[in-house]
Amino acid sequence: MTQATTPTADTVRRVVRSLLQDDPPRDSGPRDSAFPDSPGADGGGLRIAPVGEGDEHFTWFVGARHVLRLAPDREASRRRRRELRLRELVRPHLGVAVPVSVAHGEWASGLTYTLDTLIPGGSGEQRDVSAVGEADLAGLLGGLREVPGQQAESLGVPRATSRSLEALRTAAERAAEQLAAADEFDPARLQQLTAAGVVQLAAQPGAAFLVHHDLRGEHLVVSGDGRVRGVLDWTGAVVGDPTEDIAGLALAVGAPAAVRAATLAGYGARPCLRGLWLARCDTLTRLAERLRGRAGRPVPLLRAQWARAWEAILLERLTDETW
Numbered sequence: 458m459t460q461a462t463t464p465t466a467d468t469v470r471r472v473v474r475s476l477l478q479d480d481p482p483r484d485s486g487p488r489d490s491a492f493p494d495s496p497g498a499d500g501g502g503l504r505i506a507p508v509g510e511g512d513e514h515f516t517w518f519v520g521a522r523h524v525l526r527l528a529p530d531r532e533a534s535r536r537r538r539r540e541l542r543l544r545e546l547v548r549p550h551l552g553v554a555v556p557v558s559v560a561h562g563e564w565a566s567g568l569t570y571t572l573d574t575l576i577p578g579g580s581g582e583q584r585d586v587s588a589v590g591e592a593d594l595a596g597l598l599g600g601l602r603e604v605p606g607q608q609a610e611s612l613g614v615p616r617a618t619s620r621s622l623e624a625l626r627t628a629a630e631r632a633a634e635q636l637a638a639a640d641e642f643d644p645a646r647l648q649q650l651t652a653a654g655v656v657q658l659a660a661q662p663g664a665a666f667l668v669h670h671d672l673r674g675e676h677l678v679v680s681g682d683g684r685v686r687g688v689l690d691w692t693g694a695v696v697g698d699p700t701e702d703i704a705g706l707a708l709a710v711g712a713p714a715a716v717r718a719a720t721l722a723g724y725g726a727r728p729c730l731r732g733l734w735l736a737r738c739d740t741l742t743r744l745a746e747r748l749r750g751r752a753g754r755p756v757p758l759l760r761a762q763w764a765r766a767w768e769a770i771l772l773e774r775l776t777d778e779t780w
Contacts, residue, residue: 552596587683595721619660672705703732
């Protein structure tokens with residue numbers, strides 16, 4: 458059995474108490490307990506609260522400066538252990554912060570936890586990225602190219618094959634028809650990506666780099682002035698097609714900002730457009746699947762990502778060219 462019971466507030470209190478006994482994390486945040494039924498027992502008075510809403514919580518704020526993440530199963534535990542090593546590898550190459558682990562261990566048999574520093578800022582889902590923030594994203598994309606791929610693979614980071622844009626376009630066409638019937642999308646917009654364009658935007662051989670592979674808004678830490686201060690959750694990283702990260706940014710910050718950041722990072726028109734169309738096809742298939750009742754991310758979020766990815770970039774505003 459690989460799935461453990463969802464950790465409760467008592468589980469988190471127990472882990473935090475053990476950490477405080479071993480080496481208490483420094484924290485100047487609020488000392489009021491989040492659990493008044495057990496005053497002081499939640500970890501020396503540190504405020505403990507789940508991150509996000511819902512019934513299942515595997516990530517918790519501990520005070521004002523730390524985040525406790527609990528792996529839900531053994532596969533996630535394996536990826537978390539790898540992430541600890543990977544973050545140390547990427548840190549010198551990026552212009553943005555990645556979390557620092559101050560403690561790690563097991564919260565249940567075979568299931569890991571990590572206590573990480575909290576990077577100040579808000580979620581990229583709630584905050585817009587400024588022009589200077591786009592330069593931060595360019596530094597991120599450029600820095601990932603500098604990370605030695607072989608060294609990342611030696612840490613256990615898997616190599617991923619490039620996705621077929623032709624297959625994605627075919628799936629997106631089916632999804633577009635369904636979304637049109639629900640008055641969610643005009644299928645004519647997908648005709649901008651022609652069969653010839655699919656061939657032109659095929660993945661380039663030998664262009665494999667370290668890819669974060671999950672650059673969605675909630676993994677970008679954005680300051681009040683729109684700077685990108687950090688990138689979270691490196692558990693899905695692969696060595697593969699770097700346009701996947703351009704696609705992720707299109708979902709997170711919008712197509713124009715993603716293309717501008719990629720261009721600043723030194724990517725030409727073809728990889729920028731490939732990343733853009735990966736994102737656009739993905740948004741159609743994911744939204745259609747969710748509307749059919751398949752489990753997935755909330756519909757409002759999928760609609761927001763669809764809107765961002767389908768924002769017209771400058772080249773599309775100036776010409777009627779298809780791809």
